[in-house]
Structures are given as C-alpha cells and as structure tokens.
Amino acid sequence: MELKNIEKQEKSIVALTVEISAEEIEAAKEKAYKKNGKKITVPGFRKGKAPRKLIESLYGDGVFFEDALNICYPEVYEKAIAEAKIEPIAQADVEIQDMTDAGSVVLLCKVPVEPEVTLGEYKGIEAERAEVKVMAADVKAELERMAQRFARTETVERAAKKNDTVHIDFEGFLDGVAFEGGKGENHPLKLGSGTFIPGFEDQLIGCKAGDEKDVVVTFPEDYTAEDLAGKEAVFKCKVLSVQETITPAIDDEFAKDVSETAETLADLKKEVKERLTNAKNAEADREFEQNIIDKVVEGMQADIPDAMIEQQIDTIIRDFEYRLQMQRMNLEGYLKATGTDMATFRGMFREQAEKQVKGRLALKKVAELENIEITDEMLEDEFKKLAERYGMEIDQVKKAMPAEALMADLKIDRAIEVLRTNAKAVKKAEKEEASDKE
Structure with missing residues (x-):
C-alpha cells in the first residue's frame, strides 16, 4: 500500500489517494478463491475443485476482484489513516479511481474528520437570564394541582355536568354503517377534557346513568384516519355511570396530609413557594447556560462535515424511539399514523442536531483552550455517583x-462552568434598553 496524496476538502473531508499494489491484489484474490471458489461449479470438476485460473478464464479476470478488494481494504485503510495522522468520525466514501496496467488499484477515500474549531471571545459574555419571581397566584395554582392529584371520584345519580366522568358504551357509524376503530365499552370519559372529537363530550352533558344518546359529530379535516377526515358520524352511546370528582379542601388538614413537615396551610404555602423558586431558578440557569453557549457558537468558525449532523440525528431518533417504546409504540407505527416518511422525519430534527453539534464542538474547544484535564480520581468519583444514582454496581456502570x-x-461540564463563571447575566429589559440606546 502506498499513500500517494492527502488533500483537505470542504466540510472537513480529507481525501486520501491510496494505491494497492498488484501483489496485494493478487494475494487477496487467492484468499477470495479459497473462500468462495468452493461455491463455483465447473463442468468436468467436482464442485469447488476447479483451478482458479480456469474459473477466471470462464467467468472473467474480475470474478474474484470485488471479494479481493473487500478482503484487503480494511487493512489498507487503517494503514492509510495512520500514515495521514487523521481520526475518522464516520465511514469514508470510497471509489476506485484507477486500475493500472500493472494490476495495482488506486482508491480515493474521502474521510470525514472532526473540524478545526476557532472561537471568538468566550469569556465575559453577556447573556440573558430570566428574572425569577414566584407570585401568590403561582402558589395557588400549584396547590390546586396538588389537590387535583388527591381528588377522589364518587358515583352520583344526577345528570352529568362538565368535569364529571361518565362511563359509556359507544359505537360509531358512517351513513348507517359501523366503521373500524369506532367502538368502545365501559370507556371512562371526563367531560370537558377535550380527549374526544370536538362536540362529542358536550352532547353527553345532562345525561344520566342508563340514558342512550346519539352523538352527532364531524371529524376534523386533518384527522389522522383519512377515510374519516371531514365526515359526519353518529355515535350511539349508552351512559353506564356518572362520577363526580371531589377535590379536597385546601386547608390545614390538607397541608398535613400532603406534607411530612407542614403543620398549617401557611407552612405548606411556604414549602410550595420555595420549591417553585428552586425549580424556576434551575430552569433559568439552564436557559442562561444555553444562551452563553449560543453566544460562543455565534463567534465560532468550523467547517462541519455532514456525517456529524447525520450521526446526531441518529442519536435523537434513537432517543425518540426509546420514548415511543415507553408508550408501547414503535417508530414504524408512529410514521404510518402521522403519514410521515423517514426522510421528512429526519429533516424535522436537522436544525436541532446542528445546534447540538455546534454547541459540543464549541465546548470541546473551550476545554482545550482552558487546559481542562480529568484525573483518574475525578473519573472514579463520577462512576461512583452514577452507580449510586441508578442503583447499579460500579463495574456495570463502567461496562x-x-x-x-x-x-x-x-x-464539557467543566467547560460550561468556565463559561458560566466568567459570564455576565443580563435581564431582558436591560438588553432591550441598551439596544434602544444604540
């Protein structure tokens, strides 16, 4: 193998021109013959016993060429990138550039590598941070949500009202014919939740247990099932029961029930306000950090290869698939239900992937410029923390x-810390005022 040329191209592609000698190709052809020649039948010979030269005379000199190239390519490629002193971040795009009369083969390997990154000023950055305020209305809303979580239901004999839960049997019909997927039995439906087709739930208000009702609705034009979109349907419903949601009173007794430390409602309000303040501060800090990173990325120069973006899209989609599995769904079913092809689906995440790749490249460069190093002790300590967090043995975490x-x-974490420590938080109002003055 001879590395004949190294050329840096756009999008951080390094083009390697590599020549595989005739001797290397010949040795690989012999290996290919020994491996695959057994599968070839030649008249007059038992299967797999025909000489290589006879097979090549019958089927052409190139009969073993592709297999030979596949045999010798991995080793040739590894030697080439080692000699070129580059680290690929994805598979190379390989093409045969020339086949010489002497029998050697010249390959052009376009290898994507991590881009060279140049940063602008990354210390002393002014970035927006939201001002955290927790109002009495926020505390009240949270207490009401807590009360809803502790609510109970009670079967009632009266007519159903908004926010009641009715249990119904139903079946849907188009022009008098039942359609697939339009039937349910003993289905719980909270009136006013908006979980059914618009207008469906309102028509059940006023019904009592035992009542039968024809609910007439029109499916939305953008309904996922195309055969139903925009069409009028009749759902024959029978109300089996009506249940009222009873929410506990928000008082001192409620405070004692929902908190291990609160003795009074005032104590609980104080706890809730502190919890909301901490949560809002954490969110404000995350946004502040992202705003700092965005500023650093604005001043960054890097010719990012497409492969890095595609790999990040792959990572995002794997995470998406995992979340679908938690909901007992799969990606294929999701794409079918939403009428989306894979190319369009991947395109939906491109902007997000680009932002994530740029942010990580910028932070890696900050870590490099700041000479950030991680000691063995720091690494071991982090493994211990992860093991405790996930309830695993430390060896399992390491695997x-x-x-x-x-x-x-x-x-990356320490690079973010450097940026945050040296940044200046600016309120949104202050930024707008400064912009007006300019």
Missing part, C-alpha cells in the same frame, strides 16, 4: 459507559 465517553462529558 455501560466507556471511560473515554465519561471523561469527554466531564470536560
């Missing part, structure tokens, strides 16, 4: 997460 990956994440 699940390679040390190199964790070390890279820790460097």
Whole structure:
C-alpha cells in the first residue's frame, strides 16, 4: 500500500489517494478463491475443485476482484489513516479511481474528520437570564394541582355536568354503517377534557346513568384516519355511570396530609413557594447556560462535515424511539399514523442536531483552550455517583459507559462552568434598553 496524496476538502473531508499494489491484489484474490471458489461449479470438476485460473478464464479476470478488494481494504485503510495522522468520525466514501496496467488499484477515500474549531471571545459574555419571581397566584395554582392529584371520584345519580366522568358504551357509524376503530365499552370519559372529537363530550352533558344518546359529530379535516377526515358520524352511546370528582379542601388538614413537615396551610404555602423558586431558578440557569453557549457558537468558525449532523440525528431518533417504546409504540407505527416518511422525519430534527453539534464542538474547544484535564480520581468519583444514582454496581456502570465517553462529558461540564463563571447575566429589559440606546 502506498499513500500517494492527502488533500483537505470542504466540510472537513480529507481525501486520501491510496494505491494497492498488484501483489496485494493478487494475494487477496487467492484468499477470495479459497473462500468462495468452493461455491463455483465447473463442468468436468467436482464442485469447488476447479483451478482458479480456469474459473477466471470462464467467468472473467474480475470474478474474484470485488471479494479481493473487500478482503484487503480494511487493512489498507487503517494503514492509510495512520500514515495521514487523521481520526475518522464516520465511514469514508470510497471509489476506485484507477486500475493500472500493472494490476495495482488506486482508491480515493474521502474521510470525514472532526473540524478545526476557532472561537471568538468566550469569556465575559453577556447573556440573558430570566428574572425569577414566584407570585401568590403561582402558589395557588400549584396547590390546586396538588389537590387535583388527591381528588377522589364518587358515583352520583344526577345528570352529568362538565368535569364529571361518565362511563359509556359507544359505537360509531358512517351513513348507517359501523366503521373500524369506532367502538368502545365501559370507556371512562371526563367531560370537558377535550380527549374526544370536538362536540362529542358536550352532547353527553345532562345525561344520566342508563340514558342512550346519539352523538352527532364531524371529524376534523386533518384527522389522522383519512377515510374519516371531514365526515359526519353518529355515535350511539349508552351512559353506564356518572362520577363526580371531589377535590379536597385546601386547608390545614390538607397541608398535613400532603406534607411530612407542614403543620398549617401557611407552612405548606411556604414549602410550595420555595420549591417553585428552586425549580424556576434551575430552569433559568439552564436557559442562561444555553444562551452563553449560543453566544460562543455565534463567534465560532468550523467547517462541519455532514456525517456529524447525520450521526446526531441518529442519536435523537434513537432517543425518540426509546420514548415511543415507553408508550408501547414503535417508530414504524408512529410514521404510518402521522403519514410521515423517514426522510421528512429526519429533516424535522436537522436544525436541532446542528445546534447540538455546534454547541459540543464549541465546548470541546473551550476545554482545550482552558487546559481542562480529568484525573483518574475525578473519573472514579463520577462512576461512583452514577452507580449510586441508578442503583447499579460500579463495574456495570463502567461496562455501560466507556471511560473515554465519561471523561469527554466531564470536560464539557467543566467547560460550561468556565463559561458560566466568567459570564455576565443580563435581564431582558436591560438588553432591550441598551439596544434602544444604540
């Protein structure tokens, strides 16, 4: 193997021109013959016993060429990137550039590598941070949500009202014919929840247990099932029961029930306000950090290869698939239900992936410029924390997460800390006022 040329191209592609000698190709052809020649039948010979030269005379000199190239390529490629001193971030795009009369083969390998990154000023950045305020109305709303979580239902004999839950049997019909997927039995439906087709729930208000009702609705034009979209349907419903939601009074007794420390409603309000304040501050800090990173990215120069974006899209989709599985769904079913093809689906995440890739590249460069290092002790301590967090043995954590990956994440975390420590938080109003003055 001879590395004949190295050329840097756009989008952080390094083009390697590699020549595989005739001797290497010949040796690989012999290996290919020994591996695959057994499958070839030649008249006059038992299967797999025909000489290589006879097979090549019958089927052409190139009969073993593709297999030979596949045999020798991995080793040739590894030697080429080692000699070029580059680290691929994805598979190379390979093409045959020339086949010489002497029998050698010249390959052009376009190898995507991590881009060279140049940053602008990354210390002393002014970034927007939301001012955190928790109002009495916020505390009240949270207390009401807590009360809803402790609510109970009670079967009543009266007519159903909004916010009641009715249990119904129903079946849907189009022009008098029942349609697939339009039937349910003993289905709980909270009136006013908006979970059914618009207008459906309102027509059940006033019904009592035992009542039968024809509910007439029109499916939305953008309904997921195209055969139903925009069509009028009649649902024959029977109300089996009506249940009222009874929410506990928000008082001192409620405070004692929902809190381990509160003795009075005033105590609970104080706890809730503190919890909301902490949550809002945490969210404000996350947004502040992202705003800082966005500012650093604005001043960054990097010719990012498409492969990095595609890999990040793959990561996002894997996470999406995992969340679907938690809901007992799969990606194929989701795409079918939403009428989306894979190319369009991937395109939906491109902007997000680009932002994530740029942010991580910027932070890696900050870590490099700041000479951030992670010691073995720091790494081991982080493994212990992860083991405690997930209730796993430390050896299990180490198998699940390679040390190199964790070390890279820790460097990113410390780079963010450097940016945050040296940044100046600016309120939105202050920024707008400064802009007006300019």
